[in-house]
Amino acid sequence: MSDIRNTWTRKEIEAVYHQPLLELVYRAATVHRQYHDPQEVQVCTLLSIKTGGCPEDCSYCPQAARYHTNVKVHKLLEVDEVMGRAREAKDAGSTRFCMGAAWREVRDNRDFDKVLEMVKGVNGLGMEVCCTLGMLTEEQAQKLQNAGLYAYNHNLDTSVEHYGEIISTRTYDDRLNTLENVRKSGISVCSGGIIGMGETVEDRIGMLHTLVNLPEHPESVPVNALVPVEGTPLENQPKVPVWDMIRMIATARILMPKAMVRLSAGRVRMTLEEQALCFMAGANSIFAGDKLLTTPNPDVVSDGAMFQILNLKPRAAFKEGEVPVKFEQIPTAQQA
Ligand code: SAM
Numbered sequence: 575m576s577d578i579r580n581t582w583t584r585k586e587i588e589a590v591y592h593q594p595l596l597e598l599v600y601r602a603a604t605v606h607r608q609y610h611d612p613q614e615v616q617v618c619t620l621l622s623i624k625t626g627g628c629p630e631d632c633s634y635c636p637q638a639a640r641y642h643t644n645v646k647v648h649k650l651l652e653v654d655e656v657m658g659r660a661r662e663a664k665d666a667g668s669t670r671f672c673m674g675a676a677w678r679e680v681r682d683n684r685d686f687d688k689v690l691e692m693v694k695g696v697n698g699l700g701m702e703v704c705c706t707l708g709m710l711t712e713e714q715a716q717k718l719q720n721a722g723l724y725a726y727n728h729n730l731d732t733s734v735e736h737y738g739e740i741i742s743t744r745t746y747d748d749r750l751n752t753l754e755n756v757r758k759s760g761i762s763v764c765s766g767g768i769i770g771m772g773e774t775v776e777d778r779i780g781m782l783h784t785l786v787n788l789p790e791h792p793e794s795v796p797v798n799a800l801v802p803v804e805g806t807p808l809e810n811q812p813k814v815p816v817w818d819m820i821r822m823i824a825t826a827r828i829l830m831p832k833a834m835v836r837l838s839a840g841r842v843r844m845t846l847e848e849q850a851l852c853f854m855a856g857a858n859s860i861f862a863g864d865k866l867l868t869t870p871n872p873d874v875v876s877d878g879a880m881f882q883i884l885n886l887k888p889r890a891a892f893k894e895g896e897v898p899v900k901f902e903q904i905p906t907a908q909q910a
């Protein structure tokens with residue numbers, strides 16, 4: 575078995591990343607087979623529960639109020655509507671449901687109480703429930719955990735060195751602090767980043783270096799390719815070569831063997847063959863449905879065809895193993 579450690583040096587990571595491409599994919603595929611069933615890919619669904627009007631200045635993001643994008647702003651959705659969407663996602667084969675809010679941070683108010691209700695409800699459906707709501711305190715993380723939250727997504731996005739070029743309204747340490755609060759509460763950690771934002775290869779390696787050397791590896795690592803959105807400062811960024819995406823996925827797989835490595839934003843611009851190489855390199859999750867949070871994503875029919883052609887099967891919920899499975903302990907709406 576390949577070793578699991580959090581003592582990786584930058585030099586070691588560079589050596590992994592810069593191997594001849596096919597050698598890198600072969601090694602990642604080998605590690606992948608030691609820890610996962612290579613035919614399984616988890617199908618997840620995203621829902622933007624509060625869209626746009628965000629006070630932050632993340633330069634990739636269509637939801638920042640200061641940029642003029644075509645995003646349709648809406649306040650927090652009602653619990654019933656979210657439950658309907660979660661049931662649809664479950665019926666369509668998703669096992670993880672991730673709710674995103676365009677907030678800088680969670681505030682202790684009625685909206686947060688509603689989100690706690692949503693978490694309880696979706697958990698009661700037997701899905702892995704994930705949230706991405708911005709910064710969190712330890713107490714808020716604990717409340718989410720008590721409500722049945724399985725995972726919390728909070729991306730590092732890029733390296734500490736490049737971070738200031740992308741976001742000025744909060745710091746890298748703020749991000750790490752939120753991840754620590756999530757970890758302390760016993761919620762599974764989901765953290766990754768975006769490539770294609772004008773970063774160097776060293777920045778990509780730097781981000782992986784920070785992730786792998788956290789006290790514990792994140793259980794989930796989304797790798798996003800920037801979706802350039804008109805009106806944002808990064809609207810004219812050139813598309814990243816798929817080979818960069820493959821190198822990122824393969825390196826993340828080798829560094830964090832047990833993690834779910836998620837082929838996240840950017841699939842709309844990838845062919846089936848390109849996505850197949852990402853799965854070969856160790857990606858084992860996709861977001862399904864024609865919308866991510868606000869931007870387009872491949873439709874379920876083409877993803878269904880992709881699963882058939884590649885003989886992939888959707889992965890069941892709660893297979894990470896090390897995180898306590900809570901949903902069975904919580905009465906569902908019918909039992910309560
Ligand atoms: N407001 C919360 C936050 O920033 O943590 C949660 C929502 S935010 C949209 C979640 C993540 O989506 C970001 O951290 C970023 O990694 C990713 N993201 C946002 N816009 C993107 C884009 N245009 N292309 C790729 N990924 C993007």
Ligand code: DTB
Pocket residue numbers: 620636672674706727729766767796797798801838839865866867868869870
């Ligand atoms: C992540 O890393 N990627 C997802 C999820 N975490 C929340 C979000 C991608 C968003 C892409 C831009 C949009 O659709 O607004």
Ligand code: SF4
Pocket residue numbers: 628629630631632635636637638675676677678708
């Ligand atoms: Fe706001 Fe999150 Fe978008 Fe940043 S990424 S502008 S915090 S919604």
